[in-house]
Every structure is written in structure tokens, then in C-alpha cells.
Amino acid sequence: MMSAVLDAFRLDGRVAFVTGASRGFGRVIAQTYARAGADVVLCSRSAADIGAAAEEIAGETGRRCIGVPADVTDPAAVDRAVGTVLETFGRLDILVNNAGVNMRRSIEEFSDEEWRRVVGTNLDGTFHCCRAAARPMKERRYGRVVNVSSMMAAVSLAGRVPYTAAKAGVSALTRTLALEWAPHGINVNALCPGPFLTEMNQPLTQNPEMFEFFRSRIPLGRWGNPPEIAGAALFLASEAASFVTGSSLYVDGGWTAQ
Numbered sequence: 001m002m003s004a005v006l007d008a009f010r011l012d013g014r015v016a017f018v019t020g021a022s023r024g025f026g027r028v029i030a031q032t033y034a035r036a037g038a039d040v041v042l043c044s045r046s047a048a049d050i051g052a053a054a055e056e057i058a059g060e061t062g063r064r065c066i067g068v069p070a071d072v073t074d075p076a077a078v079d080r081a082v083g084t085v086l087e088t089f090g091r092l093d094i095l096v097n098n099a100g101v102n103m104r105r106s107i108e109e110f111s112d113e114e115w116r117r118v119v120g121t122n123l124d125g126t127f128h129c130c131r132a133a134a135r136p137m138k139e140r141r142y143g144r145v146v147n148v149s150s151m152m153a154a155v156s157l158a159g160r161v162p163y164t165a166a167k168a169g170v171s172a173l174t175r176t177l178a179l180e181w182a183p184h185g186i187n188v189n190a191l192c193p194g195p196f197l198t199e200m201n202q203p204l205t206q207n208p209e210m211f212e213f214f215r216s217r218i219p220l221g222r223w224g225n226p227p228e229i230a231g232a233a234l235f236l237a238s239e240a241a242s243f244v245t246g247s248s249l250y251v252d253g254g255w256t257a258q
Contacts, residue, residue, distance in 0.1 A: 005240070008238060008239045008240040008242075009036065009234055009235070009238045009239075009240050010036055010037050010238070011033055011036040011037045011038035011094070011234075011237065011238060012036075012037035012038075013037070013038075014033075014037070014038040014039070014093040014094055014237075015038065015039050015040075015041070015085065015089040015091050015092055015093050015094070016030070016033045016038045016039070016040045016041070016093065016094035016095075016096065016237065017040075017041045017043065017081075017082065017085050017092055017094065017095050017096070017129075017133070018030045018033070018040060018041070018042055018043065018096040018098060019043045019044070019070075019072055019096065019097055019098050019099040019125065019129060020043070020044055020072075020098040020099030020100060020148075021040075021042035021043055021044055021050065021053060021067075021096075021098065022042065022044040022046060022049035022050045022052075022053045022067075023049070023053070023199055024098075024198045024199055024200065024226060025098050025148060025193065025196075025198065025226060025229050025233075026042070026044070026096070026098040026099070027042075027053055027057075028226050028227055028229055028230055028233075029096055029098065029146075029229065029230065029233045030042050030053070030054075030057060030065070030096075031057050031060070031061070031230075032230040032233060032234050033094065033233075033234070033237065034057050034058070034060075034061040034063040034065055035061050036234055036238070037063070038063065038093075038094065039063050039064040039065065039089055040054075040057065040063065040064075040065045040066075041065075041066055041067075041068055041081075041084070041085045041088070041089075042054045042057070042065065042066070042067045042068070043067070043068050043069070043070050043072075043081055043099075044067075044069065044070075044099070045069060045070070045071050046069065047067070047069035050067030050068065050069055051067040052067075053067060054066050054067035055067075064089075066084075066088060068081045068084050068085070072097075072099045072121060072124075072125030072126075072128055072129060073117075073120040073121055073124055073125055073128075074128075075128045075131075075132075078125075078128040078129055078132050079132050081132075082129075082132040082133060082136070086136055091136065091140060092133055092136045092137060092143075093137075093140075093142060093143065093144065094143075094144045094145075094146070094237045095129060095130070095133045095137075095143070095144070095145045095146070096145075096146045096148065096233070096237070097125065097126040097129050097130070097145070097146070097147045097148060097170075098148040099121055099122075099125050100121055100122045100125075100148065100200070101117060101118055101121045101122065101200075102118065102160070102163045102200055103117075103118055103162065103163070104159045104160060104163075104203065105159055106158075106159060107161045110161065110162065114162070115161075115162045118162035118163055118166055119162050119165065119166045119169075121166075122163065122166035122167060122169075122170060123165075123166040123167075123169040123170055123173070126147055126170050126173060127173065130145060130147075130173070130177060130188075133145070134181075137181075137184070137186050138181075138184045138186070140185075141184055141185040142185045142186070143181070143184075143185065143186035143187070144186075144187050144236065144237045144238075144241070145174075145177065145181075145186065145187070145188040145189070146189060146190075146191055146233060146236045146237055147170050147171075147173065147174045147188070147189070147190045147191070148170075148190075148191050148193070149167045149170040149171045149174065149190040149191065149192045149248060150163070150164075150167040150170075150192055150193060150194075151192050151193065151194040151250055151252040151255055151256050152164045152167050152168075153167040153168045153170065153171040153190070153192060153248070154171075154192070154248075154250070154256050155255065155256055170190060171190045171192070171248055174188050174189060174190040174246065174248070175246045178245040178246030178247075179246065182245060187236075187241065187242070187244060187245040188245055188246065189236045189241070189244060189245060189246070189247050189248070189249065190247070190248040190249070191229070191232055191233055191236060191248075191249055191251065192248050192249060192250045192251065192252065192256075193224065193229055193251050193252065194218065194224060194250070194251065194252025194253055194255045194256070195214045195215075195218060195223050195224060195252070195253070195255070196223060196224040196225070196226055196228075196229070197223050197224065197225055197226065198226055205223070211223075217255060217258075218252075218253040218254065218255055219253060219254030219255070219257065219258070220253040220254055221253075222253070223253075224251065224252075224253060228251065229251055232249050232251050235249075236249065
């Protein structure tokens with residue numbers, strides 16, 4: 001019985017497409033999926049960075065891993081990237097929308113361009129990738145979509161206007177697509193991290209006062225380490241989550257329980 005449960009977390013024979021995969025959560029997730037048996041297409045804007053990450057993960061895991069450069073804010077680039085996935089592997093089973101950016105300042109200090117950059121990457125990028133994945137997943141009547149949202153979709157802090165708006169949109173998009181795609185065998189869920197020691201959070205982690213402020217608000221008493229996102233990401237992509245769709249899984253050290 002235990003063996004059958006553990007086997008449900010394997011991804012053998014699956015093909016995963018992970019955006020924002022050259023570093024941070026995306027790289028951890030891509031590596032985790034490859035270790036679980038999947039072939040992985042890593043995507044980011046930098047061809048050099050994504051190629052190096054794919055080569056390293058392939059060498060470590062023995063899985064087929066390729067890097068495909070694309071800017072998720074460009075729908076044509078996303079379509080081409082998904083086309084590359086299908087041409088190379090003949091299928092797309094798992095989509096992870098992880099590409100994201102953040103800026104922190106008061107609303108009157110945000111320019112229209114900065115608003116569009118944050119919302120465009122986090123929310124529009126998720127929309128573009130989901131739309132591009134719809135046809136191949138529907139044709140196979142199978143899919144696992146993991147949209148990386150944030151605890152900021154449920155709670156907030158001052159100075160995060162475009163980021164919280166975008167992540168709330170990602171969580172709402174997740175619920176709607178879960179309903180829309182359920183008849184096609186596609187599960188759609190949101191992964192909502194809290195404070196993690198990622199490059200995106202360096203402005204906070206390198207500021208002793210802000211670092212301690214966040215640590216003091218986390219019931220587990222510490223920041224998360226990027227590898228601690230791996231188990232939740234694997235669960236949502238695997239057969240272990242076959243009856244889970246439209247959900248938001250918070251990995252935040254207990255922050256949103258308060």
C-alpha cells in the first residue's frame with residue numbers, strides 16, 4: 001500500500017514546461033520534476049542562463065532537459081516555446097507558471113510602465129502560457145497546471161500594489177480554469193509561497209530590520225528555504241493530486257493562518 005502511494009508521486013513519462021526556471025523556485029521545481037522522472041523544458045528570458053540550468057539538471061538526473069528562451073509577456077514568444085515543447089517531446093503534461101517580478105513602493109511612486117511590467121509578467125504571462133497549453137492538454141485529455149501565486153493573494157502589506165493585484169488575479173484565474181478545464185481531464189491549482197530566501201526577496205533579506213520583521217510574523221519562526229517548495233510543487237503535478245483542482249496550497253510557515 002505504501003509503495004502505491006509513493007508511486008503516485010512519480011512523474012515518469014511526463015513532460016513538464018516550467019517558466020522562470022533559471023533560478024529560484026522555477027529551478028527547484030524543474031530539478032524536482034526531473035528527479036521524479038519527468039522530461040523538463042525550462043523557460044526564461046535569458047538563453048544563456050536557461051541553457052546552463054537545463055544542462056546541469058540533465059547531467060544530474062539523466063532526464064531530457066532543454067532550455068527554451070521566451071518572455072512570457074509576449075504571447076507570440078510563448079506560443080513558439082510551447083510549439084518547441086511539442087516538436088521536441090510530442091506532448092505537454094505539466095505546466096508551471098512561475099515567472100514573476102516584484103517591486104516595492106507606494107502607489108504614487110509607480111509608473112504605468114512599472115505597473116505593466118509587474119502585472120504583465122505575473123498575471124498576463126500566466127494567461128498566455130495557459131492559453132498556449134490548452135489545445136495540447138485538451139487533445140490528450142490530461143494536464144496538470146501549477147500556477148505560482150503567493151500568500152499575498154490572500155493577505156497584503158503596504159507597498160505591494162501591482163504584485164498583490166497580479167497574484168490575486170493568478171489565484172482567481174486558477175479557480176476559473178479549474179472549472180473550465182475539469183471536463184477535459186486537466187487539473188489547475190495555485191501554489192502560494194510565503195517568505196522565502198529567494199533572489200526576488202533579497203531587498204528584504206539583506207535589510208536586517210525587514211528580515212526580522214518578516215521572521216517575527218512567521219509562526220514557524222524562520223524564512224523558508226527554496227528547496228522547501230519542492231514537495232508541494234511535486235504533489236500538485238502528480239497523480240497524488242488527481243482529485244485536487246481549483247485549490248490554493250499555501251507554503252508560508254503559517255503566516256496566513258493568523
